[in-house]
Amino acid sequence: MEIEVFFFGVLADVTGIRQKHYNDVGSFADLRHRIEDEFPEIVHYTFRIAVNNEIVNDEPLLSGGDEVALLPPFAGG
Amino acid sequence: MEIEVFFFGVLADVTGIRQKHYNDVGSFADLRHRIEDEFPEIVHYTFRIAVNNEIVNDEPLLSGGDEVALLPPFAGG
């Protein structure tokens, strides 16, 4: 399936991008491995996952066209 | 001595005036009696006394030229 991934906060600096399209994603675990292979630095950072703008647990079930966002701890205000 | 008296809040309505000059005032007690004789309704109201813009106890020592203000409970805001 096709998944759009968004990198926020410090993760946008770590990866050098804000957004990336992934093809042929088998599962969330698969997606995570591909992201970590491509951006190995990312494992040093804490972040939560949102799928389609809602925060989810660690291993969400993905559907084609889902938007996955990687969210470092919030720091608004 | 000469004393200027100011009536605030409801007391301005009770007396019908905001300010009055009193001549030949002997003491605060004397002043108070004269005010109460002139405006008998005033005894039904609670108020504090300020002399020269500072709140004082009930029987302040007055000096000529003092300004005495009669202050109902504050209700700002």
Add this chain to the structure above:
Amino acid sequence: MDILLTDGPVGISVISGLIAKAGSLKDAGGHSLFLGQVRSDVSDNKTVKAIEYSVFEKMAESAAGKIKAIIFSEFSDVRAVEIVHAAGLVQAGEISLFVMISAGHRQQAVDACRKTVELVKQRLPVWKKEIFDDGTQKWQQNI
């Protein structure tokens, strides 16, 4: 000057001006503001149309100075205290009181603002008369 007394309601331009001024406090991280507004209370089938405030102006200045001294002594993180009160007629929906506390961090800003409002109600020599929609009037005390 420790208090600004406005002739009529506290207008938006006074409020904007004080907020804009607070931007010059580069070590302030937060401002806590309270705006008191005349409410259309209903009692005995009458609705409050306006409140007329009378102020003992000479004493208000020194009372506000004492309030500020209390706030600065209790809240070490506070950088600035602004107090504005309306004098005269204020219609329902208009602002009668404006308090702004600027502080390094939000906690003391909020606590100091709340305390300033309480002190204003206790200590500022101000009186208010409610004016109802049927033309009657009533002196009102703070509860």
Add this chain to the structure above:
Amino acid sequence: MDILLTDGPVGISVISGLIAKAGSLKDAGGHSLFLGQVRSDVSDNKTVKAIEYSVFEKMAESAAGKIKAIIFSEFSDVRAVEIVHAAGLVQAGEISLFVMISAGHRQQAVDACRKTVELVKQRLPVWKKEIFDDGTQKWQQNI
């Protein structure tokens, strides 16, 4: 709309507009406001010149909606909740956050405002990078 995201600092005209709008709430007796301002903090001999905020806009709207739902359910006297957050670059001395709570009486206005600010800091998907006077930058977490 549950949140307004400004491009750059929260400007005085946005703030004035929301305050003016609150005058139409005739049953509101008080408004409690909080303004978060970028502070010129000093660390390691460097001074904060600005903060760059990035916001996950699609999620911010729903997060703000949930915050408002919490406030309205906990504070029955609250009439209106306004949340404005800056996105992009905000210089020291400029406003990054604006919260305004309108309520019938001051106590709930103040309590609800404090709670809204805490919820904004916990739940709003916003990140900030401090920009120092020597040109260096640092992602910052809320403490």
